[in-house]
Amino acid sequence: MQTDVLMELKEVTAGYPGHVALKDISFRVKKKEAIAVVGPNGGGKSTLLKVIMGLIEPQRGEVLILGEKPYKNHHLKSKIAYLPQQSTINPHFPALIEDIVQLGLFSELGLLKRPTKAHKERVIASLEKVDLQDMLGEPYEHLSGGQKQRVLIARAIVSKPEIILLDEPTTGLDVFSQESILKVVRELTEEEHLTVIAVTHDQVFLRRWAERVIQIQQQLTFDGLASKFFQRGEE
Amino acid sequence: MLAILEYTFLWRSLVAALLIGSLCSFLGVFVVLKGLSFAGAGIAHGAFAGVALAFLIGSNPFIMGLLFALIMVWLVGLSANKGNLNVDASIGIMFAVTMALAILFIGLIKQYNTELFGFLFGNILAVTNRDLTFMSWVFLGVSAVLLIGYRAFYYWAFDETMAEASGVAMPQVFFLFLSLLALAIVASLKVVGELLVTAFMVIPASTAYQLTYSLKKMLILSVILGGLASVLGLVLSFIWDIPSGASIVLVLGLEFVLGTIFSPKKRHQGVGGSYNE
Ligand SMILES: Nc1ncnc2c1ncn2[C@@H]1O[C@H](COP(=O)(O)OP(=O)(O)OP(=O)(O)O)[C@@H](O)[C@H]1O
Ligand SMILES: [Mg+2]
Numbered sequence: 001m002q003t004d005v006l007m008e009l010k011e012v013t014a015g016y017p018g019h020v021a022l023k024d025i026s027f028r029v030k031k032k033e034a035i036a037v038v039g040p041n042g043g044g045k046s047t048l049l050k051v052i053m054g055l056i057e058p059q060r061g062e063v064l065i066l067g068e069k070p071y072k073n074h075h076l077k078s079k080i081a082y083l084p085q086q087s088t089i090n091p092h093f094p095a096l097i098e099d100i101v102q103l104g105l106f107s108e109l110g111l112l113k114r115p116t117k118a119h120k121e122r123v124i125a126s127l128e129k130v131d132l133q134d135m136l137g138e139p140y141e142h143l144s145g146g147q148k149q150r151v152l153i154a155r156a157i158v159s160k161p162e163i164i165l166l167d168e169p170t171t172g173l174d175v176f177s178q179e180s181i182l183k184v185v186r187e188l189t190e191e192e193h194l195t196v197i198a199v200t201h202d203q204v205f206l207r208r209w210a211e212r213v214i215q216i217q218q219q220l221t222f223d224g225l226a227s228k229f230f231q232r233g234e235e
Numbered sequence: 236m237l238a239i240l241e242y243t244f245l246w247r248s249l250v251a252a253l254l255i256g257s258l259c260s261f262l263g264v265f266v267v268l269k270g271l272s273f274a275g276a277g278i279a280h281g282a283f284a285g286v287a288l289a290f291l292i293g294s295n296p297f298i299m300g301l302l303f304a305l306i307m308v309w310l311v312g313l314s315a316n317k318g319n320l321n322v323d324a325s326i327g328i329m330f331a332v333t334m335a336l337a338i339l340f341i342g343l344i345k346q347y348n349t350e351l352f353g354f355l356f357g358n359i360l361a362v363t364n365r366d367l368t369f370m371s372w373v374f375l376g377v378s379a380v381l382l383i384g385y386r387a388f389y390y391w392a393f394d395e396t397m398a399e400a401s402g403v404a405m406p407q408v409f410f411l412f413l414s415l416l417a418l419a420i421v422a423s424l425k426v427v428g429e430l431l432v433t434a435f436m437v438i439p440a441s442t443a444y445q446l447t448y449s450l451k452k453m454l455i456l457s458v459i460l461g462g463l464a465s466v467l468g469l470v471l472s473f474i475w476d477i478p479s480g481a482s483i484v485l486v487l488g489l490e491f492v493l494g495t496i497f498s499p500k501k502r503h504q505g506v507g508g509s510y511n512e
Binding site: 103112142 | 268383384386387389390392393395396398399400401402448449450452453500
């Protein structure tokens with residue numbers, strides 16, 4: 001067995017009461033992969049990320065991340081970061097940028113541990129990675145949509161995860177913001193060597209970032225190199 | 236004016252108003268940010284039905300009120316969590332049913348009971364030493380849980396899914412919050428009455444929301460505004476001989492108007508998109 005397998009799904013079936021969203025999904029993910037998840041609306045892409053994140057328990061099959069099952073696994077929380085789809089966050093939520101990034105340390109600090117100087121430095125470092133280090137003390141409300149999304153990515157990476165799950169990170173943003181998110185995610189894979197799994201419909205994202213594409217329509221309908229995926233689509 | 240402070244019952248009322256005012260405004264910040272004011276009103280209705288039943292069968296109104304309020308919490312929480320039925324619709328139904336129950340119980344009592352109506356409209360001058368002890372315990376207990384759980388409540392208020400993904404226990408945090416809300420509402424009934432208790436939660440937090448960009452400052456401001464309005468409203472109610480719940484809420488309303496006028500947020504409108512990407 002290769003030692004660089006980070007994550008494995010074995011015949012995973014999952015969904016919601018009375019509704020199967022994913023059926024018999026199996027694949028492996030190695031370290032440093034850049035994977036795009038595509039598929040029709042309602043195809044089960046978000047459900048897939050939730051199963052990997054451990055927010056939903058598979059009905060059948062199993063998910064293993066670094067050899068452990070993610071469901072209700074506190075130990076894995078800081079290893080996997082997650083940016084949900086179209087966050088329902090109040091755009092006027094009263095918080096400063098640094099406060100929001102610091103939320104990402106919850107898996108480490110819990111309720112009562114005080115953040116140390118090292119933690120504060122990590123907050124700044126995360127903001128540097130998304131190019132927002134100058135806006136530390138700014139209100140969240142003052143940011144554009146793309147900047148908000150980048151703050152949320154900084155919040156996700158502050159816990160120093162090995163895997164990042166992004167659910168449609170560029171949907172609803174203008175072209176310039178999309179470009180800025182692409183740049184950030186690229187750096188995460190190329191410079192930070194993180195494993196990134198991103199659900200996306202964004203052609204730019206697919207063609208200029210993804211190495212591997214996984215297509216989901218309840219079942220796995222494609223899994224392979226991005227270049228193959230495009231060839232197949234153009235036939 | 237100073238002569239009124241010579242009455243011990245007035246001191247008692249002032250302390251009660253201050254405790255309840257600041258506690259409700261603290262919880263109110265999360266009520267406002269999570270859009271739970273309707274749920275708060277539903278819980279208050281449930282609590283009042285419990286109080287009415289207590290008068291009917293001759294048991295302790297606080298215990299009965301709390302019991303009913305907690306039943307409401309579970310119903311609200313479950314319907315929000317299952318997601319089958321629109322939360323507003325399900326609270327609306329419970330709202331009506333508990334009010335009908337309250338009216339039924341009042342009808343069965345067959346007598347006009349001043350004390351019972353004190354719970355509906357607030358009668359702070361009737362606060363006894365035992366009431367004050369009860370309120371103090373609620374104040375200490377609820378504040379302690381809020382302060383200890385602050386980070387989890389903050390994360391939950393910001394985004395439930397992200398909070399859960401980072402390890403905040405969901406939906407436990409939601410149920411815990413609603414239970415704290417129920418406790419605070421029951422403890423508030425004698426001060427502002429069930430009809431106005433939601434205003435008590437929503438207004439100071441909304442005023443504070445206009446004035447700051449940080450959650451911590453919003454909490455502190457809300458508590459100060461709520462506590463101040465309670466004390467001021469109570470003094471005015473004594474001087475002008477008007478119901479305390481009404482005068483407190485009117486002072487809160489005045490604070491809100493002033494807060495809106497002096498809000499720094501308006502000056503920033505439109506700034507949102509102007510930072511260069
Ligand atoms: N909380 C839920 N309860 C019940 N059913 C759900 C829930 N969330 C999603 N579903 C259903 O599960 C299926 C898969 O949903 P999912 O959100 O995973 O799709 P998706 O591929 O992410 O779609 P989209 O492109 O619209 O985001 C859909 O049929 C959806 O209706
Ligand atoms: Mg989705």
